Amino acid sequence: MKDYDVIVIGAGCGGLASGALLAHQGRRVLVLEQSERVGGCCSTFEQQGYRIDIGASIIEFPQVIDWCFQRMGTSFYDEVDLVPVDPTFSAILNDGTRVTYPISLEETAREIGRIAPEDVKGWERYSKKIKGFLDAALDGFFLSPANNLTDVIKLFARTPALLKYNSLFFGSYEGVLRKYFKNEKVLESFSFHSFYAGLPPSLLPGHFAMIPYAEHAGIYYSKGGMIGIPEGFRKCGEKEGMQVRLNTPVKKIMIENKRIKGVILEDGTEITADIVVSNINSKKMYLEMVGEEHLPWLAKAGLKSYTYSMATPMLYLCLDYEPPLNDHHTLMTLPMEKVNDYWFEHYMKGSFPGEQFGILSWTTRSDPSLAPEGHHIIAVTLAPGVYNLEGTTWDNEKNAIKESIIKYLSKTYLPGLEEHIVLAELSTPVDFERRLRSPEGAIYALRQDLPHSMMFRPSARSRHVKGLYLAGASTHPGGGVPTVTASAMIAADLIEKYEK
């Protein structure tokens, strides 16, 4: 008899959700996590009395996460203490204009009318189009496997309304938005959202243009820090007997006759199971943990061709003053064309300028208990930072970059910042790689353009190793907390179907 029925590698949201669902199916599940805490990119660490979120700072598409909890007989809203975030965000545009988009679609239309009356109709047409797309696509697209052409055909056959929206899949994020909005300020206010899926507006597939609209369905912060969400999955799983072991890195996946046998930990311990769910980067998992000897040449070529997704340096600021902001999320934006140019002129060429754009996440705005009384936390999501800097390294540049960004923010978006910093830490792509063991610090595992999507992304049910399943950002439907939760539901469904 095997030690466990299922071993899950990686206690990110995808790993814990799939583990909990499989435990709910009655299987003996062990989740192995290399770090000292759960959650991966959606996690929180404590330093000097401040609770700081590592990456994710809000939750969109709460209904997808709720579907997962509902499968276990409970609900997202019962298991996680959620704080509604309204407005969705404020943006300080490059010319100093401030815009604020509330959850209400009508109030957002009024705000757009204030800066660009000509685009109010565009907002209404855009909202109608994306609502139709989400109504048709949300469960079909998020919860259906896309392992091969048959799956994709079935997905569209089950949801024929999706065909009406095919133009979204074959254009760019920027192309879709430009169809509805003419005013450059309105376009600028939505320009950073493309990085929520990891690419600049000109390269990101058009269906991601749903993101700015989707925020109006409700966004939430988890009280106590974003780790509350993976902890919610963990709690549900543990009620069903799931075990979680922290500080337990896996070295190899054991395979015998093309069938899963178990895993070998870094300390040499062998743990046996018939099923392994990998919630880590699948390129790394196949090439290093499974081993090239178990893969056909075509699969090896495919895996090696994948580009890791972008990394996002984060600057964590703990402050002894109330920052001059209004909302949980304030976007520091650039005109859409400049955002594209940043990608090609800086990111692709290995430079990281001190004059930054990105998101100021004022988490203590939603939950003051994260910091000592009167103190605040801002997690700054910076512009994408490439792993290999040209002519230098992140470790060499870290302090200089941190200082120059703090100076820049103090002069621009956060007057007085320099005098009120209690703690400032820059987490570079290399730090993310060390902390999360995510290759190159990639936050969405693999890129999310069309040639890395659906049946061209690694299959949720391995084609080459029986008993090996994938969850998380590196399989369909991709990166982000709701999407990796959806991948967990897909993996659990496939295991229920194929592993009786």
Added chain:
Amino acid sequence: MKALIIVAIVTAVLFLLYLVQPKSRRRFIANLLSQVKYLVPRYFT
């Protein structure tokens, strides 16, 4: 020979069409085209 001429003309027309697209769309198309060669191997992952 005739077929080659047709292919050359179609390629030239597509290339000209590509050149007259806005920079943003050219970037989108170029990114897709640069990865076409990987689609078959990626399908088998």
